[in-house]
Amino acid sequence: MSRAGAVRPGEPVAIAPDVFWVGALDPDLRQFDIILRTANGTSYNAYAVRGSKGVAVIDTVKAEFAEEFFARLWSCCRPDEICAIVLNHLEPDHTGALPALLKAAPQASLYLSCPALKMLKGLVKESLDEARIIAVDEDTRVDLGGRSLRFLYTPYLHWPDTQCTWVEEEGLLFSGDVFGCHFCDSRLFNDSVGDFRFSFDYYYQHIMRPFREHVLTALDLIEPLALRLVAPAHGPILRDAPANYVRRYRQLASPLLANEAGGREKTLLVFYISAYGNTERMAQAVRNGAEGVEGVRVSMYDLAGGDPGPFVDLIEEADGLVFGSPTINGDAVKPVWDLLSSLTLVKVKGKFGGAFGSYGWSGEAVGLVEDRLRGLKLRVPRPGVKVKLIPTDEELEGCAELGRELAEHLVGRVAPRHIDFTAPNALTA
Amino acid sequence: MPKAQVTFEDIGVTVTVPAGTRLIEVSEKIGAGLTYGCREGECGTCMMKIVTGSEHLATPSVLEDKVLKENYAGVANRLACQAQVLGGHVVVRPG
Numbered sequence A: 001m002s003r004a005g006a007v008r009p010g011e012p013v014a015i016a017p018d019v020f021w022v023g024a025l026d027p028d029l030r031q032f033d034i035i036l037r038t039a040n041g042t043s044y045n046a047y048a049v050r051g052s053k054g055v056a057v058i059d060t061v062k063a064e065f066a067e068e069f070f071a072r073l074w075s076c077c078r079p080d081e082i083c084a085i086v087l088n089h090l091e092p093d094h095t096g097a098l099p100a101l102l103k104a105a106p107q108a109s110l111y112l113s114c115p116a117l118k119m120l121k122g123l124v125k126e127s128l129d130e131a132r133i134i135a136v137d138e139d140t141r142v143d144l145g146g147r148s149l150r151f152l153y154t155p156y157l158h159w160p161d162t163q164c165t166w167v168e169e170e171g172l173l174f175s176g177d178v179f180g181c182h183f184c185d186s187r188l189f190n191d192s193v194g195d196f197r198f199s200f201d202y203y204y205q206h207i208m209r210p211f212r213e214h215v216l217t218a219l220d221l222i223e224p225l226a227l228r229l230v231a232p233a234h235g236p237i238l239r240d241a242p243a244n245y246v247r248r249y250r251q252l253a254s255p256l257l258a259n260e261a262g263g264r265e266k267t268l269l270v271f272y273i274s275a276y277g278n279t280e281r282m283a284q285a286v287r288n289g290a291e292g293v294e295g296v297r298v299s300m301y302d303l304a305g306g307d308p309g310p311f312v313d314l315i316e317e318a319d320g321l322v323f324g325s326p327t328i329n330g331d332a333v334k335p336v337w338d339l340l341s342s343l344t345l346v347k348v349k350g351k352f353g354g355a356f357g358s359y360g361w362s363g364e365a366v367g368l369v370e371d372r373l374r375g376l377k378l379r380v381p382r383p384g385v386k387v388k389l390i391p392t393d394e395e396l397e398g399c400a401e402l403g404r405e406l407a408e409h410l411v412g413r414v415a416p417r418h419i420d421f422t423a424p425n426a427l428t429a
Numbered sequence B: 001m002p003k004a005q006v007t008f009e010d011i012g013v014t015v016t017v018p019a020g021t022r023l024i025e026v027s028e029k030i031g032a033g034l035t036y037g038c039r040e041g042e043c044g045t046c047m048m049k050i051v052t053g054s055e056h057l058a059t060p061s062v063l064e065d066k067v068l069k070e071n072y073a074g075v076a077n078r079l080a081c082q083a084q085v086l087g088g089h090v091v092v093r094p095g
């Protein structure tokens, strides 16, 4: 058996009595899932848990690393001892060796969350004996003999099917990608490896943050556990003060500075950019209109003066968003798109949105921005305002009306409306 | 033309539409809080709650029924990308 904490080729690493790390190291990886970078590669952590009745395998590895995984696995158990295979989510970086494992251990049952059932067919192309597949819930208990597996359903951390596996007897949580990070260090344990704090935060920001509300719900399930060891699917195994990492998730999922308007007021953000001042004057009118509505805090920002990052932080906390862009070469301008393409990091679904802008002859920007807002699942309750070149007082009043109406939507004070789609030109009226 | 009315409760908008319209065809145009993923009755993202008037919706297809079950839908839930309004007045909201 290997020295605790040091990974050697072909050898498993004991992380608790009769619990082994059987994963793989990928130190050369620099980009992950297209959306993440890593300065330290990553690891695909899989585990084997032995009880008196059999062995459970928790997750596998990326397909290219199957050989390394099986070498470790077969040096801590025989294929016929495996009674359970648990997948905490079905992403390929943890399920690459699944087809081979299912073949090698034909007697083993596969334990998955209910939503994972729907995805399994897309992943394992050979036909699977349905009797081997077991959908678990919070009442399921897999008895391995002397220890058992329980399951916490933690959806959207970060896939719909994500769950964590809990071994109460050991105070051990197999947390999947939760509390993981891309940081490859063969010393394996958090108190032995190099400083991985920025990788831990970075992983949260890019993978978990879009699902902040789900993170908070999951933490409510995890925090009461008497954790002695957290074994995530990537990066260091957290054996020293694992509760600190749970606490860090709570911090990361909470707003940085308390929002002064929090709870009492709704917030509307007006973003604009303007070459000749026309869209800017429209923005001011939108703001003035919205400010007339009680209970709404309105803030305005010139996109020419900031980067997407901090604006994304503001948007995460806001209730409504309005974007002003002139039409340049048939499109909204790049700073607007830069911001609108950065929003996958936060949840914007269900917020109210709108658009406005000045144009010269074709005026595509407003419609394109509205389509994007709808694509991001915002509610766009009324058509935006397009103004040809310099806005008149009347047109500025139309902008104020846009701001006012969005603000009224935010506080739920909008007058009921009727639209007849069977009449010609229903929406442009 | 046979018509139907749908009220999207979350934004207080009522629409009159030709009978046979699917809710997905109007809800985005007016900015209601129903959201869509696959748009073809597979993912369950567009689950909504029928407040009143469910009898005016076409009965769910086998596909819709299956997805509703998979997503632990209650009796008042339907998929907005699938449900067709046949007449009368239906009141819906997200959820």
Ligand SMILES: Cc1cc2nc3c(=O)[nH]c(=O)nc-3n(C[C@H](O)[C@H](O)[C@H](O)COP(=O)(O)O)c2cc1C
Pocket: A033, A091
């Ligand atoms: C970080 C991440 C987020 C994902 N989000 C979604 C999603 O929101 N909806 C979806 O249908 N699939 C989602 N997927 C699944 C991918 O689309 C799927 O794994 C696909 O097969 C990847 O294709 P590729 O092999 O060309 O990269 C996501 C995958 C990853 C890695």
Ligand code: FES
Pocket: B035, B036, B037, B038, B039, B040, B041, B042, B043, B044, B045, B046, B047, B067, B079, B080, B081, B082
């Ligand atoms: S949008 Fe996917 S089921 Fe309706």
Ligand SMILES: [Fe+2]
Pocket: A089, A091, A158, A177
């Ligand atoms: Fe993942």
Ligand SMILES: [Fe+2]
Pocket: A091, A093, A094, A177, A233, A234
């Ligand atoms: Fe992963």
